[in-house]
Amino acid sequence: MRHALRMRVQSGAIHGWNMRSSTLALPSRRRSGVSTRVKIGLGFGSLALAVFLFVGWASARSARLQVTADAGLSLAEVARHLSSSLDAGMGERYREIQNIAGLEHLHRRELDPAAWRVVLEQLQQSFRHYAWIGVTDPQGVVVAATGGVLEKRDVAQRPWFVEARTRPFVGDVHDAVLLARLLPQVDNEPLRLVDVAAPIREGERMVGVLGAHLSWKWAQELREQALAPVEAARHIEVIVVNRAGEQLLGPKGGPRVPLAPATVERLTQQRHGIEPWQDGRRYLSAAHRAGPRAGYPGLGWTVLVRQPVSIATAPARHLQWRIWGYGLFGVLGFGLAGWWLAGRLAAPLRRVAREAQLQAPQHDAVGGSPQDEVTQLAYALGALVTQLRDRERELVSLNETLEHRVAERTRALEQANADLQSFTRTVSHDLKGPIGSVGSATRMALELSGPQLDTRARDLLSLSAAECDRLGVLVDELLALARVDQQALRREPLDMKALAQAAAADVLRSAAPAAVPLDLRIDDLPPIDGDPVLLRQVWHNLLSNAVKFSRRAAQPRVEVGVSSDERRHVFHVRDNGAGFDRQLADRLFDVFQRLHSQDEFPGTGVGLSIVKRIVNRHGGEVWAEGAPGQGACFYFALPRSA
Missing domain, CATH: 3.30.450.20 (PAS domain)
Structure with a gap:
């Protein structure tokens, strides 16, 4: 871009210098270059040539497709x-x-x-x-x-x-x-x-x-x-x-x-x-x-x-040659018409130029302030070119400074990202062991000394054990979130229906017993290429959410389906559970973002973030729709070639 700007400025400077030279030489009646009449004629001919070439190409292409x-x-x-x-x-x-x-x-x-x-x-x-x-x-x-x-x-x-x-x-x-x-x-x-x-x-x-x-x-x-x-x-x-x-x-x-x-x-x-x-x-x-x-x-x-x-396609080629042949005659006609029209338009300018040469004082040809408008315009253009050159030097200097600053900021962000991932792994690993030990010790204390403790002490120990479990789950979720970005993507042909059924079985096996049986329906799903471990995690997280948030419905129902077009497959998991405010839908897939309280629906707020990152790594996208009390539907789209 800087090179193009420099070329334009330089060409403008040269053009301005030619204008000054031509203007200053006007009183001595020296002429150089091509006349305006010829330039306009060539311009008309060139424009006609470009138009006819384009029309010939477009017509031939259309004819070729039709033929x-x-x-x-x-x-x-x-x-x-x-x-x-x-x-x-x-x-x-x-x-x-x-x-x-x-x-x-x-x-x-x-x-x-x-x-x-x-x-x-x-x-x-x-x-x-x-x-x-x-x-x-x-x-x-x-x-x-x-x-x-x-x-x-x-x-x-x-x-x-x-x-x-x-x-x-x-x-x-x-x-x-x-x-x-x-x-x-x-x-x-x-x-x-x-x-x-x-x-x-x-x-x-x-x-x-x-x-x-x-x-x-x-x-x-x-x-x-x-x-x-x-x-x-x-x-x-x-x-x-x-x-x-x-x-x-x-x-x-x-x-x-x-x-x-x-x-x-x-x-x-x-x-x-x-x-x-x-x-x-x-x-x-x-x-x-x-x-x-x-x-x-x-x-x-x-x-x-x-x-x-x-x-x-031979008929289309013959048509193209005929169109270009007609276009050649058209170019000649337009060039001649432009030459004739330019002569008519340039005649007044030539008369003005001759009058200016006759009226100009002799000393103006040598020096002094220019009196005619063309020379004044030439000097003004020269001053503008000088100003543009100064601006160009300033822009080049500023651009080099910005590039250096952007490079430094990029390196700093990359280092910060690497440090953050290392911190996440370190904290997660360092927390998992002590949290598990505290939880085990708390449960052992309840088992051994529970009868001797009062009700408040037992409740506090139970709460401590439960919080240790929740923190353990949160640590596991953080580790899974870190592995999503670091794990190599292993693509292979996958049976998406079998993958969804296996994930549903895991979710139902670990879910708390419900008063009303869950109605789970999984439609036929098309096969795709993808990572089996990561995509099974997607199904597990979405089905787990659907089961959790629909358990209080009168007739809990979860549906899994797909809609496809020539470009991608859009899978969905729909439930009739608690739903959410659609104005807050953009927050669902951020880390630690929850739209319901922990007492109402327990969770870590990490599962949907894992879903988004896995789908993004497969070249897809995720979104959700819902309304309070009317259920929710989570979509993830994967390319057919994914």
């Missing part, structure tokens, strides 16, 4: 259409196999290979992508098959037979095993199949299995027929992945997992977005996963459609 959104919706529609077509085709085959397996005349007595072979051949002819269809007996031996392939072969170990003995089955895409050497290959590519099978039953008895293998060429042809023109024109690629994210259909030579499963899941929910892929390039991507339909369970295939970002 990207429109292209993303178009890709999402392509993905939805192809996903629905794939699942519809698989659903038809799934129901078709079940219907054929349910034809009673084919297995009324026993499996008839000849009758079944006729049906299977007709079925294969009705849908040419059936690579193989066969019927087995209950032991897994193929009885009849299309083309006689695999007849009398044992397929009992094949997954489609094992699964279809009890229920209809549809299997994911896989490489052919038994059929790889028996069926012809197309384009020298490995044969890939999809299994569909169903049990053949006679009453409750399973008499065989009807199985079919669909060639995966069906999906490839479906994609090419529907999307080949679009792919060629817009460089769109279609990829089909299974539930594990492995590529089933897509560009040759591509990675086995082209996109991380988490990214695929996010795309499925968002429909489209710009994502980096495994090849290192960024694509406008869309995804769709069709669900079960009409009795067909589905295989969880996800159709991914992608387009290079450079191609998807």
Whole structure:
């Protein structure tokens, strides 16, 4: 900041010196620098250039966002259409196999290979992508098959037979095993199949299995027929992945997992977005996963459609270049208009300057007090620059002094804070032992000599023991308060509901018996990342407060819940107890601040301070709401990434 001020002052001084030089040289009619007319013309042109550049950038950005959104919706529609077509085709085959397996005349007595072979051949002819269809007996031996392939072969170990003995089955895409050497290959590519099978039953008895293998060429042809023109024109690629994210259909030579499963899941929910892929390039991507339909369970295939970002946003770039081209002509027009307008405006000034040169006495060019306003203004500006330089030196000196004082004050505060923490630890440790000893000695005196003492002495000893207990609790609270700031934060995934339930169990176990049972309700809470020990302390302190202050209610009730948004989770603990004055809410989380008397509700006034410090260390915030006699609600908000 000082450097910028110094530069401005120096530039002002130079400008003032130029003005003085120009003014003093005026009677000799010497001219230097650029004319006012040219300066105004350049200023108009520069302003127009800045405006058109900004308009071009803003328009291109808006167009790019709109084009990207429109292209993303178009890709999402392509993905939805192809996903629905794939699942519809698989659903038809799934129901078709079940219907054929349910034809009673084919297995009324026993499996008839000849009758079944006729049906299977007709079925294969009705849908040419059936690579193989066969019927087995209950032991897994193929009885009849299309083309006689695999007849009398044992397929009992094949997954489609094992699964279809009890229920209809549809299997994911896989490489052919038994059929790889028996069926012809197309384009020298490995044969890939999809299994569909169903049990053949006679009453409750399973008499065989009807199985079919669909060639995966069906999906490839479906994609090419529907999307080949679009792919060629817009460089769109279609990829089909299974539930594990492995590529089933897509560009040759591509990675086995082209996109991380988490990214695929996010795309499925968002429909489209710009994502980096495994090849290192960024694509406008869309995804769709069709669900079960009409009795067909589905295989969880996800159709991914992608387009290079450079191609998807090409119309926006072309629009930007057009806008900048028009802007260039606009800049030239504004510059010429500014030059013409400056000539009209500067003409009177030039006439005044000439008159001043003609009227000025000759000796004024050499020395003496300036008579014209411009020279007077130049001298005034020179004096102002000198004054500003003096002020700058004073400000620099004052700033250096302030920085030194701030640094010393910061070191003093840090040392004081360290001394305070050390004092707290020392006092707490030094007090805890003697206080415990006094309390134990007092109770021992009551036990041994209580009957010999009068009532007042016993009451005093009981009061002394109770105060020792209270001081012990206060010391423990002070130690906990000191540990909150010193303990290293250990983050790990936490089940907040389990943590709240465990803290509630501790609180209820240590609470005094109540006349009316407490109604404690804990809603489902989302998991977060945080320190388990510190966050359990938060739940313990808030629930302990809620139980303590609601114990005198007619129907004591404590509720634990949460509300979430995209940025954070807001947890709350609500009770119907004594409540508090909302004007005093800011004092609740200060150390040793209590809004109720010790006799009415005992406590140390440290618990809520511990809550605030723990939540602040997790990047959150705490606050409270309440009214006297109407209960209270304590909130603490934690970031989703906390």
